[in-house]
Amino acid sequence: xxxxxxQIMLSDFGLHSQQKLKASAVLVVGAxxxxxxxxxxxxAAGIGTIGIVDADRVSENNLHRQILYTxxxxxxxxxxxxxxxxxxxxxxxxxRIYPEHLSEQNALDIIAEYDIILDGTDHPACRYLIADACxxxxxxxxxxxxxxxxxxxxVMNHLYExxxxxxxxxxxxxxxxxxxxxxxxxxxxxxxxxxxxxMQAAEAIxxxxxxxxxxxxxxxxxHFGNYASYSIEIRPxxxxxxxxxxxxxxxxxxxxxxxx
Amino acid sequence: MNIQLRVFGxxxxxxxxxxxxxxxxxxxxxxxxxxxxxxxxxxxQTFVIAVNHKMAEADLILTKGDEVALLPPFSxx
Numbered sequence: 346x347x348x349x350x351x352q353i354m355l356s357d358f359g360l361h362s363q364q365k366l367k368a369s370a371v372l373v374v375g376a377x378x379x380x381x382x383x384x385x386x387x388x389a390a391g392i393g394t395i396g397i398v399d400a401d402r403v404s405e406n407n408l409h410r411q412i413l414y415t416x417x418x419x420x421x422x423x424x425x426x427x428x429x430x431x432x433x434x435x436x437x438x439x440x441r442i443y444p445e446h447l448s449e450q451n452a453l454d455i456i457a458e459y460d461i462i463l464d465g466t467d468h469p470a471c472r473y474l475i476a477d478a479c480x481x482x483x484x485x486x487x488x489x490x491x492x493x494x495x496x497x498x499x500v501m502n503h504l505y506e507x508x509x510x511x512x513x514x515x516x517x518x519x520x521x522x523x524x525x526x527x528x529x530x531x532x533x534x535x536x537x538x539x540x541x542x543x544m545q546a547a548e549a550i551x552x553x554x555x556x557x558x559x560x561x562x563x564x565x566x567x568h569f570g571n572y573a574s575y576s577i578e579i580r581p582x583x584x585x586x587x588x589x590x591x592x593x594x595x596x597x598x599x600x601x602x603x604x605x
Numbered sequence: 606m607n608i609q610l611r612v613f614g615x616x617x618x619x620x621x622x623x624x625x626x627x628x629x630x631x632x633x634x635x636x637x638x639x640x641x642x643x644x645x646x647x648x649x650q651t652f653v654i655a656v657n658h659k660m661a662e663a664d665l666i667l668t669k670g671d672e673v674a675l676l677p678p679f680s681x682x
Contacts, residue, residue, distance in 0.1 A: 375682055377682055378681070378682055379682045380682070464682070465682050466682050467680055467681055467682040468680055469651075469678055469680060472678070489682065490678065490679035490680055490681055490682060491679055491680075491681035491682065492614045492615060492679040492680065492681060495613065495614055495679065496679065497676075497678070497679050512678075515653045515660065515678075516651050516652075516653060516677075516678045517651070518651075519651060521648060521649050522649060522650065522651045523649045523650065524680050525614060525615050525677060525678065525679055525680045526615070526680060526681070527680040527681045527682070528681040528682070531681065533681055538681075538682070564653075564676065566613055566676060575611070575613070575658075575674065575676075576658065577653070577655035577658050577659065577660060577674060577676060578655075578658060578659045578660060579653070579660045580659075580660055
């Protein structure tokens, strides 16, 4: 445990929190701008099992923000390159990789194996999928998303102080919605994804250990230009019926072919 | 009565943070309808409406000095 001494000695954290991390399993969906820093910090912090879902291969224009990869990785599956580097950084950890898209076919089974899920995706359709699969499996997940210089962060579907709010309660799917532009459309400064992905890892650690209050039932908005922030309390939609295993396959998700 | 509008993300392409003058007893749902009429491109945007930092019910009546935020989901990752 010498490796983790500096966090164990933090007041309120302690060996018991470290042991909780070791006993935890965290899934990161998307090993891109958000996923890379999140994975790096979760791995460093001592999460026992890490799962990584991503069907993509590394390309050159990823390198300004997807910091687990080097030019030698161009063309490789992201999950393999990530596993190799993370394995070198922390050989004690178990890393499971899924070189595929998260989809209706696999989401319920994959998510069932983990304690908390991190959203490193780049399209609202993926977030509806994660939200629904987490709702069926009763798992919390950490939403994060960027638009140019702005970001959002929230711990979704986490039962906290009697309230459990999920993505669809706040952003219900409507047929005419146009998804906001993603990183490859609007552009992004690489370091912004680093800041936000690291915050996601911090939220996961808080939820897993209970060491601090996490961003549950709230959305934090942050502007990376001047760090102005705005947070709102969110609450479940009392008219929405929560997704269950049967209804999972019939939820609208947006453009199906843009899943992670 | 005046309320303060706050907007975020791509909604800032449509309208900016500003003070708005509303009739007394305007509900959040009425305010939204008014916005959608005035700014029809908002019909294609999903966004949550928060009043004084709390996600608002549609039937909440706005009062003088309220801060009304329009927050859309973001995509990038």
